[in-house]
Amino acid sequence: MTDDSIDAVHDDEIHAFVDELTKEIEENPPLNCQVTFNWSGNAELAQLVHQQLQIYSVLMRRRHPWMSFEALDSIVFHHDYQQALRDVSERAGRLCHATTENSGVGVAMVVHLDEKCVTVLDAGLALGIAQDEDQDHKNLCIDLVMHELCHVHDYGRKRTLLAHEFLKRKMEGLEWHTFTAAESAWCEYFANNYCTSGISSPDMHPKYVAEVVRDVASDVKSAIREYRSHHRLDEVGGLAQQKVRFLFQCFGYAAGRLVANGTNLEDVAPESLAALEAAGLEAVWHAVVEELQRLDGCRDSWTTFDELKPLMGLVIQTYAAFGMYFSIQEGNVWVDIPFTADTMP
Incomplete structure (x- = not known):
């Protein structure tokens, strides 16, 4: 078979595939x-x-x-x-x-x-x-x-x-500080996992984690240093919640793409793994990826958003890595922000 005849066969296959897609769109548009x-x-x-x-x-x-x-x-x-x-x-x-x-x-x-x-x-x-x-x-x-x-x-x-x-859902206790981050991680994981195709970048989102981790850690610790002077707990808490939610969104993006491609952060974006380790979040990252896969495996049998509670626990660990320790005491939410070398005014 000559090169020209091979090209002709390939062209025929492409035209047949296009016709097939066109018919499907006409008869059953997505x-x-x-x-x-x-x-x-x-x-x-x-x-x-x-x-x-x-x-x-x-x-x-x-x-x-x-x-x-x-x-x-x-x-x-x-x-x-x-x-x-x-x-x-x-x-x-x-x-x-x-x-x-x-x-x-x-x-x-x-x-x-x-x-x-x-x-x-x-x-x-x-x-x-x-x-x-x-x-x-x-x-x-x-x-x-x-x-x-x-x-x-x-x-x-x-x-x-x-x-x-x-x-x-009525938020109770620590959920006020953890639910949106946990659900964001799930949503972005699901979407980035199942949209992955041959045109998707395999490393853009995993590499992005390095920048986000560094920025979020810096922003939260800076807010804590400012809190030492103004003592407005709602202000530092609100900013930390926003930043941690964004971080978990990015965790979801990266995890979804890595799982879809059967790869891991160590191989695809070692600089991101180094940033997580420097921030004290390497173990949290691995636990988030594992939990997102568990949630995906049972996604069609969820009966309550309580399924997200393990992820919410990992959000609490993330706050702690940045210097904010949340707990429930006598039915109330408490947050301890101890003095550390990088959160001194």
């Missing part, structure tokens, strides 16, 4: 919701992005046949991401805030409504998908959108399994 664009692009580009979303959603559904996007109300691409979140906040009945940290800024979010959810995305992601000049950037944008669609499935799963608690 996305059956409205997609809106408030951006600098035109209708032709919007149609192209919509087609790309359908194709990659079908491919993800083929990898994971149980994946469902039925809980999705709509997808919104907006040139002013903060304004888009303010708009959807009115429907959600609560303020929705984008992640804003020294180590990263949010550009996509799944917002929970009463019965459905809305995926809000920065329009730059749509523009990235529409262009072909920078394939790496295009792949990154597609991967991020698929990540958000995995959140949609997880939303539908939790709303069905945990209807008595989902968005209704």
Whole structure:
């Protein structure tokens, strides 16, 4: 067989595969919701992005046949991401805030409504998908959108399994300081695990952990030093909660990608492991990865968010590594912030 004939066979296979995907999208489209664009692009580009979303959603559904996007109300691409979140906040009945940290800024979010959810995305992601000049950037944008669609499935799963608690759980005791971080770790782990494909970066999120750990440790310890002067416990506690939640989000991102690829932090991002060790969090990291895998193995049989309690315990250990020791005493939450060499004013 000549090279030309081999190429012809490959071309035939590609055309057959494209025809197969096109037919599946026409007969059973994975996305059956409205997609809106408030951006600098035109209708032709919007149609192209919509087609790309359908194709990659079908491919993800083929990898994971149980994946469902039925809980999705709509997808919104907006040139002013903060304004888009303010708009959807009115429907959600609560303020929705984008992640804003020294180590990263949010550009996509799944917002929970009463019965459905809305995926809000920065329009730059749509523009990235529409262009072909920078394939790496295009792949990154597609991967991020698929990540958000995995959140949609997880939303539908939790709303069905945990209807008595989902968005209704009454926080008690230490949960005020641990629940959101623990759930964030789970959500990002699930989404980054199951959106992983051949276009996904295998090391971006694992390598990112190094920067985040260093920044979070620095920010929390700086806040503790300031607390020595102003004595406003609610202020230092609020900042620490925000920072630790962000850290656990990043743990989830990294763990999901590593587990999906059957790799580990030692091999993929040794600098991140070194940063965790320096912060006293190496054991916490390994325990988080192990617990997330356990949760994934039983995710369709959860009966309560109490499943997250082991993760919440690891959040408490993380606070302690930064110098804040939470406990329950006589039914009340106590936090001890002892003087240490790196938290002195």
